[in-house]
Amino acid sequence: MAFEQEEILQITSKIERWFTKSAREFPWRNDDFPWGRLVCEFMAQQTQIDRVAQRWPIMLQRFPEPSSMAKSDEQGVLELWQGLGYYRRAKNLKKTAEIIASEFGGEVPSDIESLLQLPGVGKYTAGAIASIAFEKHAPIVDANVHRVLCRLCNHAGDPTPSTWTWQISELLVTSCNSPQLFNEGLMELGATVCTSKSPSCDDCPLQSCCGASKENTQRDIPPPKKRATKKRVYHYSVVAEHEGELAFEQRNDSGLWAGMWQVPTIDSDVKLTEAQVRKKLNLKNKLISIGEFEHVLSHRIISFSVFACKIERDRRFSWVKQDSLHELPLASAQRKVLAVHCVT
DNA sequence: CTCCGGTTAC
């Protein structure tokens, strides 16, 4: 795909003008600063923007700059991340804050090389921070940008961001006037106009130069991604009570729901009986079945079975009063477990 | 049950 320089300037200026008048209101757009942008980009990875908009102000109020997060403990960050999913992002954000505090004098670095050293920062996030917070002419390709650029050039075949897309993004951002307006505008256009299904081409500032619009191929570009088949697994959770307190344990540092808390739970590839669950948890009293539900993730369907029992206060677990549960970082599936037991 | 989305670990 070869653009004339003239076309490049047409495209970039159209997007910058369009974004200036069409940008949606978001809290981080009121006063953009590098740390706020970094937190926003971590939260927005794989997460829809409206949920980020709810959580971002709370996170920034609690951790207004990298040093305050660096000094806090990871639990506090996980607590504010509850329900957002992909909890490794919260752990990476905490580590990133520590590195910014210790290696970069408490200031978010502005160059791509430094940004890429931060855990949880890949090519997209580095480019987003460098361009949007620091007006560097750095390319970004997220799913929105990929879709817009593939359609603009009528480029079929790549289901996800590819070398091709990064080259086009680089070509355009190099010549744009404001990398902040251009890159954010490109993403905003993909999110609101050049949408995956039924794009609003009549409202698009690029309609006159869009290859897909001309050939009417928008529907097939980009092609759909292959989705993992869902494996069914079984989780057995026991709400264990002793004098108004519930037993909790922390999940592994890696894997599913990394570092989040749960009532004592057995993860299994196969179905287990009540006796097997009791034995694996080394519990004495019979477990009373109180409910079941399914929890669907991108790559698995989890059948949850929930049990209740009374047990002695056991040092293997952390004991939490029922009115203190909100202080504990819990993933959504564990909230469903507690809802079965009628505590929330 | 399908769709949507960046980074990292393997």
Place this chain on the structure above:
DNA sequence: GTAACCGGAG
């Protein structure tokens, strides 16, 4: 390269 990682909305 590819699988793992999440949750809410449709």
